[in-house]
Amino acid sequence: MARGSGICGSRWLLLSDGALPTEDIYFMATAAPWLRYAGATVTRLDTRRWASPLLCWPWLDRTLAGAQIIVCRSLSEAWIDLLETRRAQVASVHYLLDDDLDAAARDPGLPTGYRERMGWVSRRIMPRLLALADEVVVPNEELAARIRPRHSRVVTLAPALLFSPEMATPEATSTGWRLGYHGTRAHRRDLEQISSALVSVLEAHSGLMLEVAMGRYTPQSLRQHDRVGALAPMAWHTYLRHLKGSRLHLGLAPLWPTTFNTAKSHIKFLEIAAMGGVGLFSRRAPYSNIVSDGEDGLLVDDDPADWQRCLVRLLESPRETHRMAQRALEKARDIGSAAHHHAFWGERQC
Structure with a gap:
């Protein structure tokens, strides 16, 4: 889309809890450069650097006003508290979820630490993010079907190819x-x-x-x-x-x-x-x-x-x-x- 389109002047704020692959594959490395070219402001804020959102004041207060918020997978409770308090101030909240975190928490074949972490997110974090979100973005219909009983608007967005060679790897020899x-x-x-x-x-x-x-x-x-x-x-x-x-x-x-x-x-x-x-x-x-x-x-x-x-x-x-x-x-x-x-x-x- 060219400059001067409806995108010009819009503001996006991705509140990161460290899910870098999800952020890049579904937004930061795909749509964000294009949105910026079209005139939008796109900011990624690493919330892990700030135990309290108040440490980002007054910049954050100005940034939240009218912003479109993206959250990927999880967010700390302090930052969720902020979003709940300021929900009327932001334009929209989009919750990006690329795994079934409930299933991960119950899967005995997964590493214990990962399972426990996903259990915490699925019990304490995910319900609050679902309540905040205008929509939930997932990669396929299978995950969408599992989330729809918990949210009125679940949409799919397939992952993006972040880079590609000009052609496939040359034909192999028997030794290579x-x-x-x-x-x-x-x-x-x-x-x-x-x-x-x-x-x-x-x-x-x-x-x-x-x-x-x-x-x-x-x-x-x-x-x-x-x-x-x-x-x-x-x-x-x-x-x-x-x-x-x-x-x-x-x-x-x-x-x-x-x-x-x-x-x-x-x-x-x-x-x-x-x-x-x-x-x-x-x-x-x-x-x-x-x-x-x-x-x-x-x-x-x-x-x-x-x-x-x-x-x-x-x-x-x-x-x-x-x-x-x-x-x-x-x-x-x-x-x-x-x-x-x-x-x-x-x-x-x-």
Whole structure:
């Protein structure tokens, strides 16, 4: 949208509690630059730096007046107190939620600390944010259906592709295959389910290298293998720089059937494509909703033997694997276009 549009003069304030990936994927790295170009003021305030909002006075008092507020996942109780007190002063509140936090709190397979933290948010923080919000923004219909009984306006916004190469990773040779798994520690159990298949494929294909972004939490059977690189967990922007500098032929996105997993977004499809690779995805939502099996990715059953079979299929067909990766990149550019976010947030400006 050009300068002089209705966006000119609008003000957005993102109150950050540290959910940087969510902030960037759904607003700060996608819509915010476009909104600024169109004349809006967009501010991100790291609330973790200020135990009390009063420490930001009087600047914050002026900034809140007429502002459109975005909150991602959580916010401290002190800052929620402020929003509740000043609710009539702000133009709108948009609550961005990219996971089922209630399901995370109940999932025994997730790390204890993460589960306890999500339990606190789901019990003490989320109900108050839902009460404040004009709308709740979620990445897919599955999560929307779970939130709708708790809020009158729940809308979907798919994740954005933050960057992409000009073309997919060049066709691999027998000695130069790169395979990657870039899930967080919260998905360690998903990786464990297929680790035996990965070890078998590594043993049978000496030119295959596997990168796992889980550091010391990488399953032992993989961590001890000499062709597995276990990257330590990284801060979000360091991770983004790593992704931009990495090239993969194949990416892994196992997602075993849990209530938490089935509400996930399809962000890993976008990340794998952004590294130039083609993905192997669990045969369930969200991936079964977007992957054309055998065309721009493979959908795999919940069986290590099927993961092994699908990996071998791709390794034995480098030309077709490259074609699939190129088609995946084209689809990622389409479904992950920032233009969708421009339109979404542009429609909401006051």
